[in-house]
Amino acid sequence: MTMIGSFDFDVIRRSLPYLFLEGMRFTLTLTALAAFGGLVFGTLIALMRLSSYKVLGRIAGFYVDFIRSLPLVLVIFWFYFLVPYIGQWLTGASRPITVGAFASSLITFIAFEAAYFSEIMRAGIQSISKGQPAAASALGLTYAQSMRYVVLPQAFRNMLPVLLTQTIVLFQDTSLVYVLSIPDFLGAASKVAQRDGRLVEMYLFAALVYFVISCVASYGVRRLQARIAIVR
């Protein structure tokens, strides 16, 4: 009783601008950019895996297995400290290059999402009947054109619900950047919680916000799925 009695809603109200204008904006930006980058590189990896050049397929397969067997939070942490040295090595600079926490976490998430999205796009490409690329080839389209204009748009459309569901998972996973003390939504909530000593209120509120956004988004995906099913 005492806990509920001392529940301070005002701390939430007071911190709303900070939580959403800074925290949530960061979270959504990271989610959107990581999803986009992950889709682009994931599609390339999927094409490598399905390529008739066996070596490309092996490299892509190894990459996906490698990424999927590492804990995300570890890689975020590790990458943050390693990227400056990789950059130094690549550019030949005399000292480690400075990479912001945002750039570093974005690279990590793109690398991770590329592995997950590549499996989705691979399934999507394989769901297109062989007759489609054959018809594209018969019209004189090159392999690249056949992929670009015929196969990938259909694969993407067929897989859109799964891609969006994975993006919702990504939205939740971006909270792991808290290990770099970045003020994403959870990080922002955490800062206020620590500062004002209102841990229960802030973490409950943060949980509620993630829950509501993810639920609404999932509902949207199910609606979309039903519509796609009708169109097909």
Next chain:
Amino acid sequence: MIEINHVNKWYGPSFQVLKDCTTSVAKGEVVVVCGPSGSGKSTLIKCVNALEPIQGGDITLDGVKVNDPKTDLPKLRSRVGMVFQHFELFPHLRIIDNLRLAQEKVLGRKAEDATAKGMKLLERVGLKDHAKKFPAELSGGQQQRVAIARALAMDPIAMLFDEPTSALDPEMISEVLDVMVDLAREGMTMMVVTHEMGFANKVADRVIFMDRGEIVEDAKKADFFGTPRSDRAQKFLSKILQH
């Protein structure tokens, strides 16, 4: 126009799907290829534009060797139209965009020229009013007519038909065959894999009969229907002409 010389093809190490096939299609000629299923007729026609590779012999198309690694296959394929058993329209594109895609991306035509050409061909196959629809909104027969129009939009020097009516309901077969008959009468060079002997009788110059990967009979239409030389062709004809 199409020269097929001693072509051999295997699936895997042991199954030979084409055995020493030799034939040709002259400019303006209509050649029908028939035979029981599994006889290799569809495989043969897919080898003509290198959708299927061959392991022996060679194929030339308008003087260009198809099975030469140096041949620019996309360019070569863009000059021959192909119509598939299952239509293979692009389901995510509207009908008119199905007709525009290769005209613009392969031939480099301007959007308005490609659209004009596409509309003209849709009118020709009687589907002008359906230009803005998606393939799934059309019947099988309509889709196949669009597929023919799509191939014609590339101004092909020859047309390949791979069982164009096999996936259609009976009442839709004639609308597709009508388009093909018109095309044949206009002098289009055509190689047609089909069981439609009525079509063969009407417009074919020659009929090729295949069985178990071999060209068993390759004869002028009158000779083929009059007095097929091989037992196998006779048996096949008696079976499909029975009803």
